[in-house]
Amino acid sequence: MKVGILGYGNLGRGIESAIRQNDDMELAAFFTRRDPASLKTLTPGVPVYSVNDIAAHKDEIDLLFLCGGSATDLPVQTPEYAKYFNVIDSFDTHARIPEHFANVDKAAKESGHVALISCGWDPGMFSLNRLYANCVLPEGNDYTFWGKGVSQGHSDAIRRVEGVKDGKQYTIPVESALEAVRAGKNPELTTRQKHTRECFVVPKEGADLNKIEQDIKNMPNYFADYDTTVHFISEEELKANHSGIPHGGFVFRTGVTGINKENKHVIEYSLKLDSNPEFTASVICAFGRAVVRMAKEGMTGCKTVFDVAPAYLSPLSGEEIRAHLL
């Protein structure tokens, strides 16, 4: 299958390298809002086109990976490009998913394409685990923890604080909370009891460190509801030790079965990721294969990970997956 990438940030680059690990996919084109000549990709043989000319390539590509952001790019791009292509995105603004789904569904149905939205690990693999586990254990409790990992939004928030030159924020699940959930204790956990926040901050010269620390710790929405630690470090140290984008997390479902609900069960799914965007890209790549197959079978409209039979994700045949993975 021939695939294209629109947007060449962290996610687009992740898709580019994920495609190399999937032999049945051929990267046919990059599309960009920048000057195409300015884009230095890692796959020099593949043409880079302006997004303005994208419709002209509609018959050359089986699937377009949309690698824009959820805030302003995808709400426009996904319905727009579903007119011309089978598409997949990583839309993750939770509250706006119903609206995004409706817009994309309309466009994809009218044009006869499949468009899969909200793919990645959360939403994505975590969502699948929540769904499966809820169906298997209808009476129980859900817990999702994130980290240890870099939160882009919280790192951005730190960098907006007066006196801060640069910074990185890690979200860390509270170990005792994980253990209580894992032990089937069904704890009720406040925001503060679930995660801590650890900040590595490079101050500007002469900045008031105490004021920076208080400004961060008391920032509403981002830090005030958490136990937050602030470390001041040098620019070199930030670069040497905190330039990666690791992430991960845990999804639990704990529930009961039995005629008297006497038996307890714990389902746990966890991810430990060196690179958040590359893993997200790898999930999207696998679901991209499914999108192309579903479109070939004549399906149309907007889909989510919930609508994809797992067999569509695999390059192997039904016989092979039954023999090797069942």
Added chain:
Amino acid sequence: MKVGILGYGNLGRGIESAIRQNDDMELAAFFTRRDPASLKTLTPGVPVYSVNDIAAHKDEIDLLFLCGGSATDLPVQTPEYAKYFNVIDSFDTHARIPEHFANVDKAAKESGHVALISCGWDPGMFSLNRLYANCVLPEGNDYTFWGKGVSQGHSDAIRRVEGVKDGKQYTIPVESALEAVRAGKNPELTTRQKHTRECFVVPKEGADLNKIEQDIKNMPNYFADYDTTVHFISEEELKANHSGIPHGGFVFRTGVTGINKENKHVIEYSLKLDSNPEFTASVICAFGRAVVRMAKEGMTGCKTVFDVAPAYLSPLSGEEIRAHLL
């Protein structure tokens, strides 16, 4: 949806109680090979019929749960009853799955029913996790560990040893092996390095304990390749402390991404189950809902968990699962 249960052992009883946790299912009938009058179920209002009369009830039931064993029951029962009903089974003789699939597929296609085979947690939920993780991380390693839990086959093997009155065997994953996998070390593990076996044995009066211990530890296939511990206990102690059927396990996929394969990722799925048959039944119940829905949409033939879009498992609507679980 109206459902029936064929076979009233541990799994059949598990299905009976799981149905009570799924409001959209109504238990309509039990079928048994025994004298129906002899079956004391936990749901007295529901009729018990002889399996000999089962075909007469084909229009009363949307789905038949097949709760027989994999060795001799299901290879006959699943193709046979797929002639009259949508069915679901827990067939777990791995080497014979292709043959079973072919037989069931033929019967179900001819009669226009959906038949889902090999459902439960392994095969079942573990299979799904292997498939998803393999598709997301095409370059990597798989690890499956079982336990801590009771192995029925190994417990039976103990009880066949001369001088043994009763016994229970626990399969236990080796903690250091779990830790090495979890740390992304990609260890190559022998059978002995993955699991240990712990036996609780009630000896017959006057039996030679040393001989029993040696007979167990040296038993080929079952124990000889493992580090095995044998504890001699009283019948009362066995009953008090070892009458449950707990189980569980771990599925790992570790893999790499990145243009130079420089980033490592660990996907871990684990189950900790108080009751193996009740959890198996709960998985089967959720997939049973999917079978009925897929049949209503006109699908036919043999399916596995790989062929079921996750949304079919949930009693909630597409809108609801997107809003609450995505």
